[in-house]
Amino acid sequence: MTDIRDAGLVRETLLTTVPAATASAVAREVLLATPTGLLVSGLVREVLVPDTGTGTGAAQYAVSVIT
Amino acid sequence: MALLHLDGFDKFGGINAVGTNVVALLTAGEWTSVTSTSHQIVAPLSSTGFAVQLGTSATMTKTLPTTYSRLIGGIRFSSTLQANAGLSFLDAGTAQASITVNTTGTVSVRTGSITGTVLGTSSATVTANTTHYLEWDITFANAGLYQLWLDGVSILSGSGDTTGTANSYANQLQLAMAAVTGAIIYDDLYLFDTSGSTNNAVLTTSPRIETQFPTSDGAVQFAIGASLVGSSTSRSTGSYNAAANNLYVRPIIPTANCTVNAIGVLPAATNASVQLRPVLYADSSGVPGALLSAGSTVVGMTSGVMQNLPLTTPQALVAGTRYWLGAMNDLALSTGYTTQDTSAAGRSATATFASGAPGTAPATTAGQVTAVIFGVASGVATNAYEVSQNPPQGTYSYLYDATVGHEDLYNFPALTAAAPTIYAAAVKGSVAKSDAGAKTISLRTKSGATDSAGSASSLAPGTSYGWMTSLFATDPNTGAAWTVAALNAAQGGVKVET
Numbered sequence: 248m249t250d251i252r253d254a255g256l257v258r259e260t261l262l263t264t265v266p267a268a269t270a271s272a273v274a275r276e277v278l279l280a281t282p283t284g285l286l287v288s289g290l291v292r293e294v295l296v297p298d299t300g301t302g303t304g305a306a307q308y309a310v311s312v313i314t
Numbered sequence: 315m316a317l318l319h320l321d322g323f324d325k326f327g328g329i330n331a332v333g334t335n336v337v338a339l340l341t342a343g344e345w346t347s348v349t350s351t352s353h354q355i356v357a358p359l360s361s362t363g364f365a366v367q368l369g370t371s372a373t374m375t376k377t378l379p380t381t382y383s384r385l386i387g388g389i390r391f392s393s394t395l396q397a398n399a400g401l402s403f404l405d406a407g408t409a410q411a412s413i414t415v416n417t418t419g420t421v422s423v424r425t426g427s428i429t430g431t432v433l434g435t436s437s438a439t440v441t442a443n444t445t446h447y448l449e450w451d452i453t454f455a456n457a458g459l460y461q462l463w464l465d466g467v468s469i470l471s472g473s474g475d476t477t478g479t480a481n482s483y484a485n486q487l488q489l490a491m492a493a494v495t496g497a498i499i500y501d502d503l504y505l506f507d508t509s510g511s512t513n514n515a516v517l518t519t520s521p522r523i524e525t526q527f528p529t530s531d532g533a534v535q536f537a538i539g540a541s542l543v544g545s546s547t548s549r550s551t552g553s554y555n556a557a558a559n560n561l562y563v564r565p566i567i568p569t570a571n572c573t574v575n576a577i578g579v580l581p582a583a584t585n586a587s588v589q590l591r592p593v594l595y596a597d598s599s600g601v602p603g604a605l606l607s608a609g610s611t612v613v614g615m616t617s618g619v620m621q622n623l624p625l626t627t628p629q630a631l632v633a634g635t636r637y638w639l640g641a642m643n644d645l646a647l648s649t650g651y652t653t654q655d656t657s658a659a660g661r662s663a664t665a666t667f668a669s670g671a672p673g674t675a676p677a678t679t680a681g682q683v684t685a686v687i688f689g690v691a692s693g694v695a696t697n698a699y700e701v702s703q704n705p706p707q708g709t710y711s712y713l714y715d716a717t718v719g720h721e722d723l724y725n726f727p728a729l730t731a732a733a734p735t736i737y738a739a740a741v742k743g744s745v746a747k748s749d750a751g752a753k754t755i756s757l758r759t760k761s762g763a764t765d766s767a768g769s770a771s772s773l774a775p776g777t778s779y780g781w782m783t784s785l786f787a788t789d790p791n792t793g794a795a796w797t798v799a800a801l802n803a804a805q806g807g808v809k810v811e812t
Contacts, residue, residue, distance in 0.1 A: 284716025285753050285810050286539060288779050289706030289744030291325045292526045292726050292759075292806045295317075295504055296733035297519035298360060298447075 316510030317738045317769075317787045318378060318385075319487075321503045322523030323355070324363025325742070325781070327705035328655065330355040330549035333369075339705050340366070343744070343780025346377040346486070355549075358501055359390045359445045360522035362730055365501035368399065368491040375404065378505075381483040386516055387505040388449035388463075389489075395419055395442040396496025400428050403454065403476075404486035410454050411476035412490070413462065415440065415498065421448065421469060423460045426478040428490050433474035438464055447502070447520035455482045466518040504737075512787055512795070513738055521737060528698035528724030532760070532805040535720040536713035538700055543568045543631060544639065544688030545654065545703070546578060546620065546710050552653040553582035554660060554683040556643050561665035561676070562651070563595060563602050563640030564684050568631045570699045574607070574689035576624040577639055578710070581615035583649035589613055592623035593671045594689075595638040602638035602661060602678060608671035618652075622690065631689070638675070639687050642667050651685035659684045698724045706744035708779045714748065715810050723760050723807035729798060736796035738787040741768065741806045745775040745782050754811040757784040761804040766790030772811050 326339040333351035341348060352369030359365050368374070385403060393399055393415045400414035400421075409427040416422055419439035424430040440446050449463040458476030462469050487505060491498055502522045508514045544566045556562055577592035592609040595602035607629040615621045623641060631637055640660075643650070644667035660682030665672055690710070694700065700711045701724070713722065739759070747753040754774050756767035768784035775782060789796045789804075 284714055284748060285755050285775065285808075286712045286714045286746045286748055286779070287536065287701055287722070287743055287755075287808050288708050288712040288746070289325065289703065289742075289781075290528055290701040290724065290757075290806065290808060291742050293320055293322050293324075293740045293742060294524045294526065294729065294733075294801065295320050295521055295737040295739070296524060296729065297517070297735055297737075298522045 316506050316508070316513040317785050318507055319376065319503070319505040320523055320738065320740055322363050322525040323366045323501055324525035325704060326355050326364070327547055328355065328549055329357065329364065332548055332551055335548055340374055343782060345374045347375045349373045356499055359392055359499060360502050363525050365499050367497050367499045368489060369497050370491065370495055371493040373488050373490040375486050375488040377486050381485045382507050383483045384453040384508055385484060385505060386451045386508065386514070387503065388447060388517060388521065389503045390445060390447050390501040390522070391415060391498055392443055392445045393440070393498040394496045397492040397494035398428055399491045399496070399498035402427055402488040402490055403452065403484035404488055405479045405481050405484055407486070408479050410478050410484050411452060411458070413448070413450055421462055421464065423452070423462065423470065425475045428492060433460070434470050434472040436462065436464070436469040438469040440464070449516045449518065451516055452476060454484055463516055463518055466520055517737065524729055526726040527702040527704060529727050530725045531696045531698050532723035532725050532807070534697040534722040536697055536715040536722045538694060538697065539712045539714045540710055541572060541691040541694045541700060542578070542688050542707055542710040543572055543574060543691045546580065546686060546688055546707055547705055548580060548652045548686050549655045550653045552683060553649050554651045554653065554685040556647040556650045556662070557664070558646040559644060559664055559666050560662055561593065561640065561642045561672070562660060562662045562682065562685065563593065563638035563675070563678070564660040564687055565597070565636050566639050566689065567636050568633050570694050570696065571631065571633050572691040573628045573630050573693040574625065574691050575628045576622050576690040577641060578688045578690050579615070579621045579623060579641055580652040580686035581617055581619065581621055581650070582652040583647065584615065584617045585645065585647060586614045587645065588615060588647060589644040589667060590615065590621065590623055591642040591667065591671060592625055593640050593642060594625065594629050595675050597636040597638060602675035605671055605673050605675070639689055641687065642671060651687060654684045654686045657684045658682065697722055706779060718810050718812060721758065721807060721809035723758065723805040725805055728802040732798055736798065736801055738785065739796060739801060740783055740785050742781050742783045743808050744779050745808070746779040747775050747777055750777065752812060756809045756811050757782060758807045758809055759786050759790060759804055761789050761791035761800055764791040
């Protein structure tokens with residue numbers, strides 16, 4: 248039995264180039280509402296007060312050496 | 315202005331031994347620059363919050379609003395006394411004068427840096443690893459006057475050359491540790507100049523700074539940009555390393571009702587081919603139980619780049635309830651997820667990746683690293699939640715607004731202890747702008763019917779989040795010193811100015 252692949256059979260086809268618009272990629276760009284303006288990620292209030300003696304720092308003053 | 319600056323070192327997140335991360339937090343607006351990365355956030359030296367520790371060769375420098383011929387201030391400290399450490403007053407980077415806690419426990423004033431010529435040394439001493447409050451009043455001149463107080467008691471005074479440049483002023487404050495093994499911890503910093511009618515002399519009451527975070531909304535107009543449950547911050551070195559076909563979870567207890575849409579993971583290494591799947595389990599008597607939600611496979615992860623693992627079905631979480639968030643992986647991860655902290659609350663089990671997420675969590679092994687794994691959330695009811703994360707979570711938790719005049723005001727907790735005097739308050743915001751256009755804000759205090767911008771009516775944030783400050787030395791409603799009742803009732807917030 249003859250294997251057609253061994254016979255080296257090929258088909259070559261001359262195609263007509265069709266002038267037309269082509270597109271290799273299509274993208275859709277959408278203008279979205281994104282967070283704009285000012286962005287706030289943290290907020291604190293820092294308060295300066297006397298140490299009332301309840302802190303660990305105050306507790307250790309008793310062992311400080313002041314001459 | 316008499317009050318120049320205060321810092322309780324409480325807003326840089328919890329205890330943190332990852333020097334590079336601590337440095338990033340310190341220099342996000344509050345401190346101008348550092349040297350070395352041997353900085354840590356440690357337990358406080360006073361009753362609330364945290365403190366900062368400087369190790370070998372570490373410095374942290376803050377550039378002040380202008381130049382000052384005389385500076386008054388105080389700071390709480392605890393030194394190992396292994397090396398001279400202290401603080402320096404700089405003129406554009408060159409030390410004018412310094413105060414050092416010496417290895418002998420004495421305290422000195424020096425010309426120039428912390429290794430400079432001694433102008434005077436106290437006879438008073440401190441012992442290693444004890445907490446004290448140091449205050450100073452120093453004038454910068456060739457024959458500059460200086461005086462120091464320790465725990466409210468004057469310990470040294472004199473005069474000498476308190477300049478290292480030709481200028482008789484300083485414009486930077488630097489906390490510094492010598493290039494020797496050892497450490498010094500700082501807390502509760504205040505800085506005054508001599509202007510104004512208040513806060514222009516040393517306090518001598520060993521003051522402390524209580525940092526308060528918003529607890530609820532007052533009146534809000536900003537919109538929520540992003541929410542998270544958990545934290546994206548790594549505060550401990552190391553990583554969770556997973557075997558092949560592994561299921562890892564860690565517990566999270568939300569502090570607000572929310573819906574989790576995805577699981578965020580911070581990889582400690584790059585692996586382009588590992589397959590990951592998010593899982594979210596209910597708690598069952600302290601261990602993961604029923605599967606609440608999972609997601610489809612995500613391939614690959616990059617070291618240091620937060621990996622988003624979307625859940626197929628968003629899951630509602632209830633505040634105060636424990637959940638287990640985590641991920642499954644197919645390939646072994648010899649270096650897996652970045653460590654969050656030292657709690658070792660993670661759990662793991664063998665679970666075949668190809669079989670999907672187990673409907674009920676298999677028996678898991680406790681004591682695993684607590685990894686940086688959090689919930690990317692929505693549906694949080696309050697704006698205060700977004701801005702009360704410590705440290706601020708940036709793009710993972712923020713509010714936004716572009717309408718001039720819009721304002722958010724939040725309520726704060728009462729002071730933890732009744733204070734006989736309130737010297738000053740500051741409202742600080744971690745703020746950014748979304749693009750290059752000109753935008754300004756103010757940081758507000760509303761006391762009674764008075765809504766004030768404090769010391770800074772127009773602050774211009776950059777495009778990266780950074781701390782900005784407005785000072786409120788007195789109650790804007792009365793113009794007099796704050797009372798505890800007025801401060802506790804006052805709201806704070808942020809307003810779009812331009």
